[in-house]
Amino acid sequence: MPSMVSWRLRGGAQRVRYRYVHQPNWGKIPVKAPPFAYVRATSLDQVFDLKAQHGDDARILAGGQSLMAMLNLRLDAPELLIDINGLDALKGIDEDGDAVVIGGLTRHVELERSALVATHLPLIAEAMPNIAHPAIRNRGTIGGSIALADPAAELPACVVALDAEIKLVSGAGERTVKAREFFHGLYDTARNDDELVAAVRVPKSPVSRRYFFSEITPRRGDFASAGLAATVEIDGDTMSDLTLVFFGLAGRPILAARTGDAASGAALTGDIDQIIGQVHAVLDEELETQADLHSSAKMKSHLARVLTKRALTQFAAGRS
Amino acid sequence: MDETTVISCTVNGEAVEEIVPARLNLVDFLREKLDLTGSHVGCEHGVCGACTVRLDGVIVRGCLTLAAQVNGATIETIEGVTATGEVADLQEAFLARNAAQCGFCTPGMVMSAAELLTVNPDAGRAEIRDFLSGNYCRCTGYQAIIDAVETTLAGRKNGGSTT
Ligand SMILES: Cc1cc2nc3c(=O)[nH]c(=O)nc-3n(C[C@H](O)[C@H](O)[C@H](O)COP(=O)(O)OP(=O)(O)OC[C@H]3O[C@@H](n4cnc5c(N)ncnc54)[C@H](O)[C@@H]3O)c2cc1C
């Protein structure tokens, strides 16, 4: 969806003129979005049927915090919006054995305040306050965030870092895709247009694991110029299984697997700067960054180094 | 398929029933149909916060919500929370601190700050800033607004007045 990109890259500065429509007894009222029909869905089957009938002319409306902006800016012109906000089957945060299952319609604010998330998914708990602003977190959903796959979004990076699974449903049935195989590129995912993000299944994080989440933004709550979601196991002084997932650097979250592997086994004692230097060397080779309108690729590579240094410094300071 | 839809909802305590175009934004409905022009329209893509209203008790962007979506819901606007006196102390603090200059951002700012007052009564200045990060003000430079919210928080804790 390249149009969405131009909206983002322009920082939303584009002006769209009001259109006026005539409404009986009201005179003329301003509208922004192109005309569409609207259905408040009452069951998943109804959503599947409507999608089967209307195909790509129908859009799913979840929190609307990205879709409505695109419609107001006339970057998208669907014929039909299928509002899924009434579908309780897609809501809720539940424990399921060694995982936490988050319904696709779960709002950002619920993740932010959930005791289950705080206990079992501390990385996500830490990420949530960075997503947009309170009024937007009151509406925006994890399913929308994952379906949209904005390259600078926090939740896609977190679910990749935590090796979660995405449950997709459609009239044809359901299937599960690993988060690490879900995000293909700029606003491009493994999801077919007729599939809903029904839930995200995230393995509970072992208590021994350490987490780091940080991002660099022009303003608190803005999409990040660069961000890092990292986890590591620390035994005594030794790091293992270092997982680094960068976002905002290219078209999708990047799992820097080679860098993580290279750093595993390193001891977080002595000269931490030397370890950081070694990790940076691998990272520079592995990471391919792409410019956006605010930052060059070189700038993004620099920010990735800064974030990596902060992560390792935090891990070293907090080792047991 | 129909490009209009019927909604019935409660706005500032009053029942409203209306046929609306599906594409009508909530904030335009409130302003143009119900004459509740306290909610403002700035960027219309979620960035500025001028359109902030309450939907079922929590703040939302009036420009990123459709009027069609509020069927069965309860809406409160700046007019409503002013009438009930819920934000009287906050408004007084804004006035005392000159935290409203042109006033364009003020209704949205007050609606956002009112939510902070209930969800985080212990907020410090950094948390106030964070919470209001989604509301642009082009006049005050924010300090006066943060001051006013801080004063109101302190006032409510002491259970007394803000002055
Ligand atoms: C000012 C502003 C700042 C923001 N900052 C950030 C930020 O820093 N980080 C961030 O991550 N996000 C940010 N957002 C976006 C916000 O988090 C959105 O809520 C989120 O990206 C989309 O979720 P939604 O529920 O609102 O989806 P919608 O806007 O309703 O939908 C987005 C897209 O996903 C599709 N979709 C939605 N739900 C599903 C589903 N369950 N299954 C299949 N398809 C679905 C829709 O059809 C649509 O194409 C910001 C938004 C604004 C307005």
Ligand code: FES
């Ligand atoms: S007008 Fe709604 S956020 Fe700017």
Ligand code: FES
């Ligand atoms: S007082 Fe003018 S924008 Fe805030």
